[in-house]
Amino acid sequence: MKKTILSATLAIMFLLCHSLSYAAINQFTGHWKNIDSNTRGITTLKITGNANALKMHAWGKCHPNDCDWGAVKAYAYAPNVSAPMQSSARAVSAIYTTSFSQTLVVVKAIDNNKLRAEVFTRFSDNSNRSNYTATYTFKRQLQVAPIKPMPIPVKPMMPAVREDCISFNPATTTLRNVDGRWTIVDGNHWMFNFGDKKAEAMKALRIIKHYKMNQSCFVGRPDPSFTYLLVKGKAPKKRMQGEDCVSFNPNTIEVKKINGRWKIVDGSHWIFDFENKEDEARTAFAIIKKYGFTRTCYVGRPNASFIYLRK
Numbered sequence: 001m002k003k004t005i006l007s008a009t010l011a012i013m014f015l016l017c018h019s020l021s022y023a024a025i026n027q028f029t030g031h032w033k034n035i036d037s038n039t040r041g042i043t044t045l046k047i048t049g050n051a052n053a054l055k056m057h058a059w060g061k062c063h064p065n066d067c068d069w070g071a072v073k074a075y076a077y078a079p080n081v082s083a084p085m086q087s088s089a090r091a092v093s094a095i096y097t098t099s100f101s102q103t104l105v106v107v108k109a110i111d112n113n114k115l116r117a118e119v120f121t122r123f124s125d126n127s128n129r130s131n132y133t134a135t136y137t138f139k140r141q142l143q144v145a146p147i148k149p150m151p152i153p154v155k156p157m158m159p160a161v162r163e164d165c166i167s168f169n170p171a172t173t174t175l176r177n178v179d180g181r182w183t184i185v186d187g188n189h190w191m192f193n194f195g196d197k198k199a200e201a202m203k204a205l206r207i208i209k210h211y212k213m214n215q216s217c218f219v220g221r222p223d224p225s226f227t228y229l230l231v232k233g234k235a236p237k238k239r240m241q242g243e244d245c246v247s248f249n250p251n252t253i254e255v256k257k258i259n260g261r262w263k264i265v266d267g268s269h270w271i272f273d274f275e276n277k278e279d280e281a282r283t284a285f286a287i288i289k290k291y292g293f294t295r296t297c298y299v300g301r302p303n304a305s306f307i308y309l310r311k
Contacts, residue, residue: 025051025076025085027109028092032138040189041134042119045107047092051076051085056094058105062190063166065222069096099179100125113140121188161286165217165230175205184208191216194305204299204306207243211236211310219284225274226284228293228309235291237311245297245310255285264288271296 032045043066046057056074059066074094078085096103104120115138122131168186175198176185182201184192194201207213212231219226229236248266255278256265262281264272274281292311299306 024087025054025089027112028054028076028089028107028115031141032115033141035137035139039136040187042105042117042136045105045115045117045138046071047074047107049074051089054092056092056105058094058096060188060190063192063216064218064224064227067190072096100127100176107138110137114138115140161283161290163217163287164219164221165215167215170208170212170214173205173208175201192306197300197305200300200305207240207297207299207306207308210240211238213308217287219287220277220280225277225280226272226287227307228287228291230291235293235311236308243297244299244301245295247295250288250292250294253285253288255281 029047029049032047034041034043040061042058043061044059048055048057054074054076055071057071058069060069061067072094074092076085076089077091077093078088079090091106091108093104093106096105101124102122104122105117106119107115107117110116117136117138119134119136120131121133123129168189168191173184173186173191176183178185178190180196182194182196182198183190184194184201184205192201192204194204208229211229213229213236214232215230217228217230218224248269248271253264253266253271256263257278258265258270260276262274262276262278263270264274264281264285272281272284274284288309291309293309295310297308297310298304
């Protein structure tokens with residue numbers, strides 16, 4: 001414990017010594033977004049409070065939604081012991097602890113609307129992974145009421161395919177128990193959560209590695225209504241032994257409203273249900289056509305914990 005506190009203190013002192021200007025506490029407080037939309041680290045920070053009672057709330061990159069790291073106590077640092085903290089703070093730090101790691105986050109102001117964060121992650125699970133550091137730049141998010149767009153009277157029947165995909169490396173993807181939940185991860189990137197279903201998680205991992213899947217894609221995030229995985233921008237193909245798949249014909253599928261719910265159907269076979277989300281149903285329809293998917297496959301039916309499509 002003493003070693004951890006000493007390491008954190010030394011890291012903070014190093015950053016303070018290399019800070020070029022003073023900042024007031026209000027240059028740290030606010031809602032901040034990582035300027036790199038493709039980051040695999042911290043995506044969002046929210047810092048609240050005053051010099052004597054600060055909190056830092058962080059979110060990290062996850063699938064399909066960012067992981068909430070939670071809000072923890074944060075601490076401001078002045079240039080010397082007599083400097084007024086509220087008006088001359090140089091940095092703010094916070095520590096996040098999980099069952100397998102400890103992450104120190106130290107932020108300093110670049111200007112009124114940008115922060116730079118130095119992040120130090122130390123693994124505590126004897127996994128032989130290297131401790132590492134990362135640097136992120138965040139931009140202040142102005143809290144303004146959104147402007148509602150004018151309704152479009154005519155809706156195209158077949159919208160252009162706008163895909164939302166996140167890449168990962170199947171070679172380094174592995175299974176880890178994160179706080180009692182079996183999770184498929186790629187480094188510090190949490191992708192698929194199976195709760196206490198270890199056997200289903202292991203089977204899903206074998207499937208990912210068999211097909212060499214390296215993109216996880218979504219329609220309708222957050223709370224996606226349709227998900228699929230790709231292999232270098234193409235549909236997975238070639239059967240894996242032991243799969244549980246249901247076939248359909250991509251040439252005869254249709255989008256239909258049945259009993260008030262939008263569905264993709266193949267004749268009398270209901271394939272996918274989108275509730276009242278017609279736009280998402282039509283986008284998924286276009287994606288199925290694009291990649292020529294012919295099978296929906298499951299791990300753990302009923303109430304499948306993992307679903308993928310293939311040719």
